[in-house]
Amino acid sequence: MDTVIIKINDERVEVPNDFTILQAAKKMGIDIPTLCYDERLESHAACRMCVVEVEGARNLQTSCSLKVADGMEIKTHSERVIQARKDILDLLWANHPNDCLTCEKSGECKLQEYCYKYDVKETTFEGKRKNYEIDDSSPFFYNNQNKCINCGKCVRVCSELQHTNAIGFSERGFNTHVSTPFEIGIDNSVCVSCGNCVSVCPVGALMPKSKEKFRLWETKKVRTTCSYCGVGCQMDLLVKDNKVVGVQPANGPSNNGLLCVKGKFGFNFINHPDRLNKPLIKKDGQFVESSWEEAYGLIVEKVNNIKSEKGSEVFAGFTSARCTNEENYLFQKLFRAGIGTNSVDHCARL
Amino acid sequence: MTNSIAEVKDADVIFVIGSNTTENHPVIGAQMKQAKAQGAKLIVADPRKIDLANDSDVFLQIKPGTNIALLNSMMNVIIEEGLEDKKYIAERTEDYEELVKLVKAYTPEKIGEICEIDPEDIRKAARIYAKGDKSGIYYAMGITQHKKGTHGVMAVSNLALLCGNIGKESAGVNPLRGQNNVQGACDMGGLPADYPGYQKVFKPEIQEKFEKTWNTKLSPKVGLTIPEVIHGAEEGSVNFLYIMGENPMISDPDINHVKKALDNVDFLVVQDIFLTETAERADVVLPAASFAEKEGTFTNSERRIQRVRKAVEAPGEAKPDWVILMDIMNRLGYDKKYSSPSEIMDEIASVTPQYGGISYDRISKIGLQWPCPSKSHPGTKYLHKGVFARGKGLFMPQEYVGSVESVDSEYPYIMTTGRVLYHYHSRSMTGRVEGLNKKAPVSFIEINPATANRLNIEDGEKVKVTSRRGTITTMAKITDIIGEDTVFIPFHYADGAANVLTGTELDPIAKIPELKVTAVRIEKIL
Ligand code: SF4
Ligand code: SF4
Ligand code: SF4
Numbered sequence: 001m002d003t004v005i006i007k008i009n010d011e012r013v014e015v016p017n018d019f020t021i022l023q024a025a026k027k028m029g030i031d032i033p034t035l036c037y038d039e040r041l042e043s044h045a046a047c048r049m050c051v052v053e054v055e056g057a058r059n060l061q062t063s064c065s066l067k068v069a070d071g072m073e074i075k076t077h078s079e080r081v082i083q084a085r086k087d088i089l090d091l092l093w094a095n096h097p098n099d100c101l102t103c104e105k106s107g108e109c110k111l112q113e114y115c116y117k118y119d120v121k122e123t124t125f126e127g128k129r130k131n132y133e134i135d136d137s138s139p140f141f142y143n144n145q146n147k148c149i150n151c152g153k154c155v156r157v158c159s160e161l162q163h164t165n166a167i168g169f170s171e172r173g174f175n176t177h178v179s180t181p182f183e184i185g186i187d188n189s190v191c192v193s194c195g196n197c198v199s200v201c202p203v204g205a206l207m208p209k210s211k212e213k214f215r216l217w218e219t220k221k222v223r224t225t226c227s228y229c230g231v232g233c234q235m236d237l238l239v240k241d242n243k244v245v246g247v248q249p250a251n252g253p254s255n256n257g258l259l260c261v262k263g264k265f266g267f268n269f270i271n272h273p274d275r276l277n278k279p280l281i282k283k284d285g286q287f288v289e290s291s292w293e294e295a296y297g298l299i300v301e302k303v304n305n306i307k308s309e310k311g312s313e314v315f316a317g318f319t320s321a322r323c324t325n326e327e328n329y330l331f332q333k334l335f336r337a338g339i340g341t342n343s344v345d346h347c348a349r350l
Numbered sequence: 351m352t353n354s355i356a357e358v359k360d361a362d363v364i365f366v367i368g369s370n371t372t373e374n375h376p377v378i379g380a381q382m383k384q385a386k387a388q389g390a391k392l393i394v395a396d397p398r399k400i401d402l403a404n405d406s407d408v409f410l411q412i413k414p415g416t417n418i419a420l421l422n423s424m425m426n427v428i429i430e431e432g433l434e435d436k437k438y439i440a441e442r443t444e445d446y447e448e449l450v451k452l453v454k455a456y457t458p459e460k461i462g463e464i465c466e467i468d469p470e471d472i473r474k475a476a477r478i479y480a481k482g483d484k485s486g487i488y489y490a491m492g493i494t495q496h497k498k499g500t501h502g503v504m505a506v507s508n509l510a511l512l513c514g515n516i517g518k519e520s521a522g523v524n525p526l527r528g529q530n531n532v533q534g535a536c537d538m539g540g541l542p543a544d545y546p547g548y549q550k551v552f553k554p555e556i557q558e559k560f561e562k563t564w565n566t567k568l569s570p571k572v573g574l575t576i577p578e579v580i581h582g583a584e585e586g587s588v589n590f591l592y593i594m595g596e597n598p599m600i601s602d603p604d605i606n607h608v609k610k611a612l613d614n615v616d617f618l619v620v621q622d623i624f625l626t627e628t629a630e631r632a633d634v635v636l637p638a639a640s641f642a643e644k645e646g647t648f649t650n651s652e653r654r655i656q657r658v659r660k661a662v663e664a665p666g667e668a669k670p671d672w673v674i675l676m677d678i679m680n681r682l683g684y685d686k687k688y689s690s691p692s693e694i695m696d697e698i699a700s701v702t703p704q705y706g707g708i709s710y711d712r713i714s715k716i717g718l719q720w721p722c723p724s725k726s727h728p729g730t731k732y733l734h735k736g737v738f739a740r741g742k743g744l745f746m747p748q749e750y751v752g753s754v755e756s757v758d759s760e761y762p763y764i765m766t767t768g769r770v771l772y773h774y775h776s777r778s779m780t781g782r783v784e785g786l787n788k789k790a791p792v793s794f795i796e797i798n799p800a801t802a803n804r805l806n807i808e809d810g811e812k813v814k815v816t817s818r819r820g821t822i823t824t825m826a827k828i829t830d831i832i833g834e835d836t837v838f839i840p841f842h843y844a845d846g847a848a849n850v851l852t853g854t855e856l857d858p859i860a861k862i863p864e865l866k867v868t869a870v871r872i873e874k875i876l
Binding site for chain 1: 354355356372374375376377378380381383384386387526527528529530531532533534535536537538539540541542543545546551560564566567568569571572573574575576579582583587588589590591592593594595596598601602616617619622623624625629632633634635636637638640641642643644646647648649650651652654655656657658659660661662663664665666667668669670671672675676677678679681682683684688691694695697698716717771772774778779780782783784785786788789
């Protein structure tokens with residue numbers, strides 16, 4: 001691979017020649033703000049938050065789309081650049097609802113984060129506010145277009161990664177907004193509820209319907225593997241007070257940051273009141289709660305009695321394609337080494 | 351899967367047969383569509399006009415149970431037109447002549463009639479598949495859940511060998527695993543003839559190896575499969591049954607038969623996170639931790655061993671399954687103690703050649719794909735590169751035989767079963783998620799408009815469906831997704847359970863029930 005040498009903020013760096021300025025900066029640990037950028041999509045250069053100054057170029061350049069060239073000198077946080085970013089934020093804020101106090105996105109909202117970083121306290125424009133009806137037809141998420149900043153990520157993820165094409169931009173100019181064809185509502189559209197649009201929305205426009213109230217900073221993230229199908233998508237469970245309150249896709253080798261509806265929204269069974277929480281023993285046809293010792297004692301007694309009476313061949317166990325490798329290993333070991341039969345199977349076939 | 355999921359995106363040709371990928375493996379479905387958008391060709395063979403069929407270059411709406419006929423016919427065309435990979439066949443395979451002989455009779459004209467499709471479409475599909483440089487086949491239960499399921503898998507592999515598509519990136523033979531850890535459960539020896547790593551219980555040297563590591567005597571006798579256990583329980587030759595995290599009362603064929611079997615054992619232990627339909631019949635129910643409440647690993651369809659991490663505490667006194675199993679093992683006098691799943695994985699690595707290089711510290715960020723025989727091995731992205739495990743790739747030609755179930759005047763329609771996007775298996779988890787239930791609340795039967803018209807059935811109407819084994823009531827969903835002589839019922843629901851209707855006829859080799867073909871009649875409820 002060919003490399004080039006460039007200078008970012010006066011520091012020399014060698015990077016592959018097919019890198020964009022944004023990628024080069026990231027490699028150096030320099031944080032350039034973006035609203036519409038997603039590394040899985042072709043650069044769009046729509047939000048212009050990522051502009052930088054390139055020596056010799058008259059206008060500011062979008063770093064997400066401009067490729068590096070040998071000898072390039074770049075300033076990522078010059079006065080001019082910072083002013084340009086402030087202007088963009090100022091303009092976006094002009095028609096934003098300004099309700100961070102109660103917005104669920106607060107704490108992970110990019111608009112909020114950048115307004116803080118770039119010191120934009122209020123807008124200098126007297127902007128018109130948007131007044132869309134919230135589409136809450138989907139059981140899984142809201143579409144509140146009053147908060148949309150038209151970054152286009154949701155539309156592109158739905159069409160270029162998920163390939164469902166459920167949503168698009170409707171109307172033009174100030175009235176541009178994300179919706180389903182003919183405004184039929186998400187639930188009546190071809191949407192497959194994957195939530196991949198929700199996961200990339202930088203603001204509070206597309207938001208999961210949550211049973212719990214939580215702020216991102218109150219949660220911890222736990223990286224794990226989806227427990228549904230065999231794709232093995234990687235995900236982060238958001239945990240607050242010993243409860244899973246949300247799921248975010250992670251960039252695993254098999255899912256590349258995507259999830260489906262079950263992985264993204266199918267987690268509420270974890271805290272469900274129907275969960276078994278004590279061993280049960282059936283007495284006279286009714287289940288009675290028991291201690292672990294009593295339940296274990298009964299099982300061991302039955303195993304020993306039946307084994308001494310009829311041998312090992314009358315035992316069988318169904319292990320589980322739902323459980324972990326370690327548990328499957330122990331299950332077959334229990335049957336083979338502990339009881340003495342190979343009658344262990346699971347529902348791979350079903 | 352011989353290949354990796356991420357390779358889907360770079361395939362030239364994707365051939366999907368017996369897999370409703372966008373509903374059952376949605377994230378792979380999305381990647382197939384990405385490949386298609388980049389110019390890959392897509393062939394779909396399925397009894398239903400599934401979502402992917404809309405994007406396909408050729409869609410073969412085959413009659414259920416005719417996969418092998420179709421695959422043989424595609425091979426007939428490829429050989430007839432000289433499109434096979436001659437160099438690959440000569441260098442890397444065996445028994446090619448047998449295949450040539452067998453598929454000769456499978457002309458598109460003849461097979462078109464059997465599969466109920468246009469012979470020209472068979473030709474078109476065969477040419478597209480053969481002309482792709484990297485052609486991958488993706489299949490699921492639509493191939494395996496038949497009396498001749500194992501033969502179906504062989505037919506798939508024959509086609510891939512014929513065109514040199516095994517041992518190549520973005521190609522291969524790729525069964526998509528329905529459940530999160532089916533792959534791992536098989537790898538770990540959750541099979542009656544196999545110790546972990548597919549080491550056979552009847553081989554003396556293997557038995558000896560495990561007797562040494564586990565420090566106990568072991569049986570060389572192959573155990574019973576699930577259908578055999580159910581049968582044995584009913585007959586009285588299986589007296590003690592321990593079911594961990596499975597719900598055969600929904601997922602197994604002929605539920606009435608399963609019920610009798612479970613009620614007939616002397617002692618039934620069920621370990622699960624909910625009181626499932628199966629757990630209700632148990633003598634003892636043990637409360638287990640869910641995936642979010644324990645440490646461990648799952649192995650996905652592409653053989654990648656990935657971490658599962660504890661996020662929250664299990665409710666009440668529920669315990670991780672591994673702790674329960676260890677406790678019972680210890681109380682039965684087998685003394686081994688493990689302090690964590692990581693330690694169990696170290697033991698797995700020591701007895702399972704394919705997992706030899708796996709340890710928690712190596713997979714903490716990104717999982718590794720087996721075979722990974724040693725601590726320095728980087729894992730295996732796709733199988734059979736350069737050489738097959740057995741040396742040469744063997745053609746295993748298989749004749750098409752009709753399904754055991756056949757229609758007659760009393761049971762004139764073929765019912766096939768499957769899953770829907772919004773539910774998972776027996777719904778013990780997804781049935782408890784409000785939104786998912788809202789999207790897919792009840793059992794239904796897909797009926798073609800012409801058929802519905804003939805039966806005077808309207809969309810949304812309750813209907814009675816009867817097979818040679820039982821009757822259910824379900825809701826009619828009128829749609830041209832399905833052909834006129836076929837109907838489809840998802841198997842997830844306890845109320846209107848498709849598996850009340852299915853039969854226990856087994857594939858004699860893999861012991862997989864013939865769930866995809868059941869003769870039924872449909873009646874209006876008056
Ligand atoms: S949920 Fe998925 S299908 Fe629906 S609009 Fe969002 S990305 Fe598209
Ligand atoms: S809804 Fe969100 S992701 Fe979509 S365009 Fe608006 S701000 Fe961007
Ligand atoms: S998120 Fe969906 S596609 Fe991914 S593993 Fe889970 S169920 Fe499968």
